[in-house]
Amino acid sequence: MHITYLLATSSNAIYDGKYSQGGRYHTYGQQSFVLDLLGTMGRAGYTVRLVVDAPSRFALTSTLRGMDSVTVTEEIDPSSKTDLILVDEVPDEMLMRFDEHIPAFRIVHHAGRRSSDYLVGRCERFLCMTENALSLQRKYLPPDRAVLVHQGVDLERFPAVLGKSRPARPRVLLYCRLDAGREAVLGQVIENIDREELLVYVAGDGPGFWETSDRFGSEIILINHVQCQSIPNLLGEMDVVISLGRGAMEAMATGIPTLCAGHRYAGLITADNIGSLLRYNLTGLGGDRDPSLVMTDIREALDSDRHGVRALAEARLSADAFVESVSALYAQVAG
Structure with a gap:
């Protein structure tokens, strides 16, 4: 064709x-x-x-x-x-x-x-x-x-990274555009992450970038923009991702346990909730989980089977x- x-x-x-x-x-x-x-x-x-x-x-x-x-x-x-x-x-x-x-x-x-x-x-x-x-x-x-x-997502562009061992400070990546109210939810999530126990990366641009920098810049690794072509390389270095929309899809394709946060916070994406979350493009809308529970969700994510995450992406994404x-x-x- x-x-x-x-x-x-x-x-x-x-x-x-x-x-x-x-x-x-x-x-x-x-x-x-x-x-x-x-x-x-x-x-x-x-x-x-x-x-x-x-x-x-x-x-x-x-x-x-x-x-x-x-x-x-x-x-x-x-x-x-x-x-x-x-x-x-x-x-x-x-x-x-x-x-x-x-x-x-x-x-x-x-x-x-x-x-x-x-x-x-x-x-x-x-x-x-x-x-x-x-x-x-x-x-x-x-x-x-x-x-x-x-x-x-293109499952060949995002090859599964399945054999990672957990480092002393697991790496958590939060990435989404920092506008349209998403920066408020992201701020609540960062507030509740133990930034000494975890190495936290935030990648995103928009009006909320400098606010995020002012509040958390000395405690996180803050990145303004990552091109589409480079995202697979960044994801492959992470242990947990917190994102929405295509960001969440790409992380799951890589096999990385992913928490859904954007317009609302919805916690760990699983086979049980992915259907309802996809109704609103994995943006968190419809989710009512308290962002204060993010560390509980991250610890559960760190214990997740990456093969299962990749399989879910292959089936649904x-x-x-x-x-x-x-x-x-x-x-x-x-x-």
Whole structure:
């Protein structure tokens, strides 16, 4: 299958004029999703033409250009071979350049954000990555247009690290964007971590970065930003991760016991609670665990079986399942 993937940077609603660093835009979750999806599609035998409005400002351009199955360009070429168009955050005009007979699927990153009337009429499917997004999108989309396709991570990009021995000071990594209220929950979690018993890393940027630095900078290792390409290396050195969304997925793919904290605190992610947590993208929403119990949860995590964590990621968090679902949906609409 030949796929054209449309992505914008400067006009991207997720960027919204924010997250510029060194002349490039970065939105960790969205870019991590794109990197994992395109890599998985390549191994599945698809070829992908990634059309991005400003390749020099896109943090993954050089990485994706190193993939044999991916072409990165800013040139919209409607005459190029295209079986399916995947529409990320883009202005309508990018899609309007293509013939209407080519199926288009809209990728829903923001659960409640409405698409334009043009996209609603043009896109055959809206790929909702959580049950929450599916419920919200169905309120205004035509019947059967919104479908649930859980996102996942590239299990080859995040190889399992299963043979680690516990150091004298176990290493705990907290990482997420420090904005939208998440920094408040993260602050409560850090307050309740024994920072002498554990070596604590915090990786994240946003308005809460300097507040975190002022409060805990002398007791933790604080990192402003880690590129998507480097995250597997950082995760491989950790004993426990506290994160949300794709950060939690990537840690579990690596085999690392993971605590869910973001908009709320939900504690250790297990086979028993992952289903309910995925409804809100592992952000902690719906969780009501007290952050003061984090040390109890960390000690339980340190005793967890890494093989079991990896197996849970393989069963519930694989990008291969996303690609298979997209292929099946394409077969439906293509007849």
